[in-house]
Amino acid sequence: MDNVELDMDVASLPKQKWVGDEHLVQFGGFWFVPQHMKLIKRVINHFTPLPTDVILATSPKTGTTWLKSLLYSILNRSFKHKLAVQHPHQLVPFLEGPPDSDELSFPTASLDTCRLFSTHISYQLLAKTLDSCECRVVYLTRNPKDTLVSLWHFMKKRRANQPWTIDEAADAFCRGVTPYGPYYDHVIGYRALSLKRPENVMFVNYEEMKEDPHGHVKKLGDFLGCPFQEEDEVKEIVKNCSFEVQSSYEVNKSEQSLIKNLFPYNSFFRKGKTGDHVNYLSNELIQRIDTLTKQRFHSLDFMYGI
Ligand code: PAP
Numbered sequence: 001m002d003n004v005e006l007d008m009d010v011a012s013l014p015k016q017k018w019v020g021d022e023h024l025v026q027f028g029g030f031w032f033v034p035q036h037m038k039l040i041k042r043v044i045n046h047f048t049p050l051p052t053d054v055i056l057a058t059s060p061k062t063g064t065t066w067l068k069s070l071l072y073s074i075l076n077r078s079f080k081h082k083l084a085v086q087h088p089h090q091l092v093p094f095l096e097g098p099p100d101s102d103e104l105s106f107p108t109a110s111l112d113t114c115r116l117f118s119t120h121i122s123y124q125l126l127a128k129t130l131d132s133c134e135c136r137v138v139y140l141t142r143n144p145k146d147t148l149v150s151l152w153h154f155m156k157k158r159r160a161n162q163p164w165t166i167d168e169a170a171d172a173f174c175r176g177v178t179p180y181g182p183y184y185d186h187v188i189g190y191r192a193l194s195l196k197r198p199e200n201v202m203f204v205n206y207e208e209m210k211e212d213p214h215g216h217v218k219k220l221g222d223f224l225g226c227p228f229q230e231e232d233e234v235k236e237i238v239k240n241c242s243f244e245v246q247s248s249y250e251v252n253k254s255e256q257s258l259i260k261n262l263f264p265y266n267s268f269f270r271k272g273k274t275g276d277h278v279n280y281l282s283n284e285l286i287q288r289i290d291t292l293t294k295q296r297f298h299s300l301d302f303m304y305g306i
Helices: 034-046 064-075 077-084 123-131 144-158 166-174 183-196 206-211 213-223 231-240 283-296
Strands: 015-017 023-027 030-032 054-058 116-119 136-141 201-205
Touching: 023 034, 030 034, 034 123, 054 064, 064 077, 064 116, 064 136, 064 206, 064 213, 064 231, 077 231, 123 183, 136 183, 136 206, 136 213, 144 166, 144 183, 144 283, 166 283, 183 201, 183 283, 201 206, 201 213, 206 213, 213 231
Parallel strands: 054 116, 054 136, 136 201
Antiparallel strands: 015 023, 023 030
């Protein structure tokens, strides 16, 4: 980030077409919704984590909401009942979410023991912040094809009046033009960090969490310094945070949203399954994305994403 001018005017940043007539702007090699740039720069310039902080980092649509519920429950066991009445995005604030009060304040996390935040900002842009701190980071990723399909549904729901085909969405995804993307650079950045600093950074993926949520909750408890004594407690957290239970709560079915006129709470719960891309992507698109995955991941010996 040293060479990137943080005070650059948003209007002068490179632009690419996104959904309908909307654009994303490029900043420090990543793409953002122009209206979010101010908050994003605020995090990059001013957020100083405490050594006790826990930060959940994700690309959008890789399972953020699920891991928010799990981390909240693991770290805050006596308050886990709050998940029945508050949306995970209320309980675990995005760093780049709207400030509570003045310009330089950051969202307040609701934990007594340690603060739990979430961010979609890439490691490349947060390197200075994260490298200088002992805070713990949990990074979650997801199969690129399922991530794309989830993002496509999410955007379509919100922008019903703007036609956006899966082909257009896939093309933008492959060119790296997605909010907070390129997806591949995002994953590679945090993966490299997790290999360099495994005691501070835990790298997990959606598919393995789906396969063995119990094992992951235990590992997360160990990593966060709050291991489980009781198997039943792990079981209860897994069940309470499952898609079936979470999506049944009134708050999560609601049309309300954290920020007025933005994504309603119910848009964060669609199917919650692995492999749904086969229902939407043509063989040609699957091949195009798989080829890219091999080029970007497999060439780094990261055998993931196909
Ligand atoms: P965000 O990054 O914008 O917060 P995020 O939570 O990462 O979104 O993505 C939503 C996806 O997670 C949805 O996937 P789908 O479109 O393929 O269905 C959503 O259904 C899924 N999801 C939400 N909660 C859970 C959960 N408890 N278990 C599993 N998947 C979940």
